[in-house]
Amino acid sequence: MSSTIRPAISLLVLMTLITGVAYPLVVTGVAQVAFPDQANGSLVRDAEGKVRGSSLIAQQFSGDRWFHSRPSAGAFATVSSSASNLGPSNPALATRVFEDAGKIQVPGQGPVPLALLTTSGSGLDPHLPPQAIAYQLARVAAARQLPVSTLERLMDEHIEQPLVGPPVVNVLALNMALEKL
Amino acid sequence: MHSYDYWLIIAFFAVVLVPAPFLGRFYYKVMEGQRTWLTPVFGPVERVCYRVAGVDAQQEQSWQKYTLALLAFNLAGFLLLFAILLFQDYLPLNPQQLPGQEWTQAFNTAVSFMTNTNWQSYSGEATLSYLSQMVGLTVQNFVSAATGLAVLVALCRGIGRKSASTLGNFWVDMTRATLYGLLPLCLVLALFLVWQGVPQTFAHYVDALTLQGIDQVIPLGPAASQIAIKQLGTNGGGFFGVNSAHPFEDPTAWANLFEVAAIIMIPVALVFTFGHYVKDLRQSRAILGCMLALFLIGGAVSLWSEYQPNPTLNNPAVEQTAPLEGKEARFGTTGTVLWSVTTTAASNGSVNGMQDSLNPLSGMVALVNMMVGEVIFGGVGAGMYGMLLNVLIAVFLAGLMIGRTPEYLGKKLQAREVQLLVVTLLVMPVGVLVLGAIAASVPATAATISNPGPHGFSQLLYAYTSASANNGSAFGGLGANTPFHNLMLGLGMLIGRFGYILPVLALAGSLAMKKSAPIGQNSFPTHGPLFVTLLTVTILLVGGLTFLPTLALGPIAEHLSMGF
Numbered sequence: 190m191s192s193t194i195r196p197a198i199s200l201l202v203l204m205t206l207i208t209g210v211a212y213p214l215v216v217t218g219v220a221q222v223a224f225p226d227q228a229n230g231s232l233v234r235d236a237e238g239k240v241r242g243s244s245l246i247a248q249q250f251s252g253d254r255w256f257h258s259r260p261s262a263g264a265f266a267t268v269s270s271s272a273s274n275l276g277p278s279n280p281a282l283a284t285r286v287f288e289d290a291g292k293i294q295v296p297g298q299g300p301v302p303l304a305l306l307t308t309s310g311s312g313l314d315p316h317l318p319p320q321a322i323a324y325q326l327a328r329v330a331a332a333r334q335l336p337v338s339t340l341e342r343l344m345d346e347h348i349e350q351p352l353v354g355p356p357v358v359n360v361l362a363l364n365m366a367l368e369k370l
Numbered sequence: 371m372h373s374y375d376y377w378l379i380i381a382f383f384a385v386v387l388v389p390a391p392f393l394g395r396f397y398y399k400v401m402e403g404q405r406t407w408l409t410p411v412f413g414p415v416e417r418v419c420y421r422v423a424g425v426d427a428q429q430e431q432s433w434q435k436y437t438l439a440l441l442a443f444n445l446a447g448f449l450l451l452f453a454i455l456l457f458q459d460y461l462p463l464n465p466q467q468l469p470g471q472e473w474t475q476a477f478n479t480a481v482s483f484m485t486n487t488n489w490q491s492y493s494g495e496a497t498l499s500y501l502s503q504m505v506g507l508t509v510q511n512f513v514s515a516a517t518g519l520a521v522l523v524a525l526c527r528g529i530g531r532k533s534a535s536t537l538g539n540f541w542v543d544m545t546r547a548t549l550y551g552l553l554p555l556c557l558v559l560a561l562f563l564v565w566q567g568v569p570q571t572f573a574h575y576v577d578a579l580t581l582q583g584i585d586q587v588i589p590l591g592p593a594a595s596q597i598a599i600k601q602l603g604t605n606g607g608g609f610f611g612v613n614s615a616h617p618f619e620d621p622t623a624w625a626n627l628f629e630v631a632a633i634i635m636i637p638v639a640l641v642f643t644f645g646h647y648v649k650d651l652r653q654s655r656a657i658l659g660c661m662l663a664l665f666l667i668g669g670a671v672s673l674w675s676e677y678q679p680n681p682t683l684n685n686p687a688v689e690q691t692a693p694l695e696g697k698e699a700r701f702g703t704t705g706t707v708l709w710s711v712t713t714t715a716a717s718n719g720s721v722n723g724m725q726d727s728l729n730p731l732s733g734m735v736a737l738v739n740m741m742v743g744e745v746i747f748g749g750v751g752a753g754m755y756g757m758l759l760n761v762l763i764a765v766f767l768a769g770l771m772i773g774r775t776p777e778y779l780g781k782k783l784q785a786r787e788v789q790l791l792v793v794t795l796l797v798m799p800v801g802v803l804v805l806g807a808i809a810a811s812v813p814a815t816a817a818t819i820s821n822p823g824p825h826g827f828s829q830l831l832y833a834y835t836s837a838s839a840n841n842g843s844a845f846g847g848l849g850a851n852t853p854f855h856n857l858m859l860g861l862g863m864l865i866g867r868f869g870y871i872l873p874v875l876a877l878a879g880s881l882a883m884k885k886s887a888p889i890g891q892n893s894f895p896t897h898g899p900l901f902v903t904l905l906t907v908t909i910l911l912v913g914g915l916t917f918l919p920t921l922a923l924g925p926i927a928e929h930l931s932m933g934f
Contacts, residue, residue: 196423196541197442201450201513203419204548209509212553213570213595216560220570220594223561228570230590230618232578240578243588245567245617248580255582259699267587268575269493269611272696274726274847276825278928282695283682290687300689307694310615310706310723316699353378354623355702364581 233361247315248361253332256317256325256367258360259304260289263312273308298324316357319348335370343367371677375704378627382708385631386638393635394642394654400550401523401543401643403427412549419545430536433879436524437872439540440517444484447510452480454506455498464499465574471497478856483507485867486514486605486749488719488842489859491851493611495589500572507607508596515603515636516547518751521871522640525755526647528878529779532886537878547751551636552603559632560598567621568594593618601632604749606719606842614709614722615698626701626722630709633718637747640754648779652897657757660905664746668735669711675731676707681933696724707732714739717749719842726821726829726845730932733845734925737832740839742913743798749840755874759794761896762787762877764908768894768901777893780886787880790873797869799916801838801862806831806920809858818855820847824931828924837862 220228231244242248247258249265258265262273275282286306293301302321322344330337347363350356399406420427431439454461455476459469471479475491482489488511494503520543527537564570569590576588593609597619600607614620620629641661645654679690692703701709706723713720714736725736739746745756766783769776776783809815810830819826829845836843837859844850850859895901 192424193438193442196425196439197446199423200419200425200541200545201443201446201509203422204513204545205450205505205509207415208512208548208553208599209505212556213504213508213592216557216564216595216598217570217572217592219561220564224564227567228564228594229573230569230571230576230588231567231621232576232588240576240588242578242580242586243576245621246586246588247617248582248586249584250582252582265586267495268589269496270616271493272612272615272724272727272846274724274820274845275695276726276821276828276845276847276928277680277693277695277729278682278823278825278932279821280682282680286683286688287685290685294687300685300687303689303691303694304699306688308696309694310696310698310721311610311612311617313617314698314700315617318699350374351623352374353381353627354374354700354705355372357699361581368581 233365242361244359244361245315247313250360250364253328255364256322256329256360257305259314259317260306260308261312262308265312267313270311270313272310272312295324295327298327315359315361317360319344319356319358322358322363329367339370343370371704375702378704378708381627382631385628386634389635390638391642393639395646397551397639397643398646400546401519403546406550408550408554416545416549420541423541425539425541427539427542429539431539432535433524433537433875433882436537436540437875440520440871443513443540443544444517447513448480448484451483451506451510452476454502455479458499458502461499461501463501463504463572466499468497468499474853474856475851478860481860481863482842483510483605483607484514485840485863486518486603486717486752487837487840487863487867488600488605488607489837489844489863490607490842491856494608495610500591503596503609504592508599511596511599511603511605511607512548512552513544515552515605515750516544518749519547519551519640520544520751521874522751522755523647525758525874525878526644528881529781530647530649531882533884534882537875537882552599555602556595556598559602559628560594562628563594563597563625566625567618568597568625569618570594589618597629600720601629601718602636604633604637604716604718606713608720613720615724620722623700623705626705626709630712630722633712633720634716634747636750637716637753640751644754644758650779650897653779656897656902657761659902660909661746661757663902663906664909665711665715668715668739668746669708672707672711672732672735673704675729675735676703678729678934680729693727693729696727698723710736711739713843714841715746715748717744717752717839717841719836721843724846725832725843726847730825730925730929733828733832734921736843737835737921737925738914740835740841741798741802741917742909744839744841745909752840752870756870759791759874760909760912761905763791763795763912764901764905765894765896766791767908768904772894777887778896780888781881781884782887787877790877790880793873794870795912797866798838798913800869801865802831802835802917803920805838805858805862806834809834809855812854814852814854818849818852820849824924824927828928831920831924833859834862838866840866
């Protein structure tokens with residue numbers, strides 16, 4: 190029997206040392222040298238060096254002066270992240286979407302983009318499709334007394350279009366640029 | 371669909387299929403102890419492992435000894451992880467001072483990671499310390515995949531060898547699979563993911579003040595190293611609660627491409643490894659053809675379904691387009707569907723969007739992928755040995771049709787082999803239908819279901835299918851963290867894992883002992899289109915017919931009721 194127990198325990202200990210300790214340490218070591226910014230959470234700091242968030246984690250924006258993020262099922266909670274998990278046939282989904290559409294719809298701008306009415310998978314989606322930003326341009330421009338064309342240009346500068354994914358705008362980056370105008 | 375959707379699909383197949391023949395050959399050489407370019411790096415580590423463990427690498431084991439070693443190693447791994455999860459509050463690397471897990475949840479989690487299921491009834495960032503994630507879970511992520519790979523090569527040897535009494539050495543196979551098979555790819559993927567934005571640090575969570583002055587805690591941790599093996603080892607257990615939907619787990623479209631490709635990269639390569647073991651790569655191409663056919667059928671149905679606007683949201687104030695509830699903007703519909711199909715075809719179970727919010731037929735494709743037994747590429751090792759069981763069943767059926775003793779690659783299939791095959795056919799029905807029915811008939815279950823109507827039934831069906839298939843994905847609205855579900859799903863995972871492994875190793879032992887008959891003109895060829903068709907139909911009939919009634923009650927009823 191010891192011919193089974195000894196290798197079982199010693200190999201478990203060795204594999205723990207190799208894959209559970211050495212491997213993460215090596216990755217951490219290389220990552221902290223090669224990509225320190227990303228490895229530490231892609232933090233965004235203000236002029237005084239204070240952390241104002243992460244460029245990958247959505248923030249809640251309210252009021253007319255800001256571009257709003259996608260709705261979050263977990264009210265933008267980061268610990269822990271969560272989704273609505275509403276089934277497509279759940280009446281609660283339709284009720285929520287219709288209620289929000291009534292609040293957000295701007296007369297003359299057509300139907301509200303679906304991204305502004307649906308919660309994301311993480312509740313922390315930092316992006317919006319460009320159409321969903323465009324839908325908010327007039328409101329933000331009016332509140333900040335800026336020409337719509339200025340904001341449109343700002344939006345265009347912030348569109349990311351990867352080859353293998355849909356175009357998106359990072360809402361936090363856009364709002365920070367907005368503050369600097 | 372836009373041009374970027376097509377580029378994603380093309381790039382996905384390129385990343386998966388182009389390296390597969392080379393990687394498959396590499397795995398054959400590694401598992402047979404031949405020299406590769408990594409031998410100078412890992413050879414010394416390997417020898418130290420054997421010396422400390424008292425293992426003679428040349429000493430091969432009978433199927434019984436091989437099985438015993440596997441069970442002992444898995445039991446030891448389970449006990450260690452169970453203890454770490456229970457007592458993490460007394461252990462180091464717990465900067466958030468999180469308490470130990472409740473025992474049924476710790477049991478569920480330990481079984482889940484030991485069986486390569488990685489079902490999660492907890493949310494990582496809120497319940498697990500860095501030590502639990504790293505020293506506990508990451509290790510089982512590696513060795514459970516290595517265990518699957520070991521079982522596969524044992525079966526390959528059983529089919530390939532003639533009149534042999536041994537199947538190899540489990541300790542050696544597991545060690546080589548971990549060191550050469552998984553670690554190098556993980557290192558590369560982990561660093562790529564950090565570059566794309568996945569955190570990798572031991573620092574505390576960071577307190578931030580948002581632009582509008584709200585306090586926000588940014589969770590961090592050694593995430594990239596765990597996510598790499600979570601994808602490559604077909605594990606699927608996320609570092610964060612919402613898995614790869616979390617922007618820290620899957621930050622960009624490019625990260626998404628490589629994470630989703632990593633899910634089936636090794637399972638596809640192992641199809642070729644099998645061909646090297648039996649010295650006939652035509653067999654590999656035939657099996658790959660069958661897997662690709664099933665994958666493409668499921669993928670097409672799922673894409674078509676998910677691009678339909680949700681009829682219950684029909685309203686002039688709402689944009690009518692492909693549903694976005696539970697999806698991330700950076701992945702879009704195609705990126706989410708591709709992941710959903712891949713993660714359930716392979717027994718990975720990670721998600722980059724919420725399966726619960728998929729349109730009914732997209733959810734059904736995910737269910738069917740699991741119900742056929744995770745053989746469409748499947749888990750590392752597990753997918754290919756599951757597929758070989760289906761191959762043997764198809765050969766047996768063909769034998770019945772032409773009235774000859776069925777044989778596969780010169781090995782006759784006799785009563786003992788067929789009995790073992792039948793045992794494996796019972797695993798999914800027992801796990802899904804028996805355990806699922808018990809769960810459905812317990813009154814307390816109703817409170818754990820979060821959606822009304824047929825979708826609520828689908829949530830329960832999905833959970834028991836996912837556990838039995840060792841997948842780990844979920845219709846996440848189900849309140850799975852109850853003592854009842856934790857224990858029952860834990861049982862389902864054990865049945866789903868060892869209900870295959872034990873008969874497969876017995877089968878391997880039995881086949882290895884047989885003489886090999888020369889393949890003559892009367893043998894049924896197992897590499898042509900006729901056999902691929904027979905195999906595909908067998909998989910769909912055996913898996914599909916068993917579960918069709920449950921699909922009718924769940925996703926099909928939901929689809930019909932929504933007025934698409």
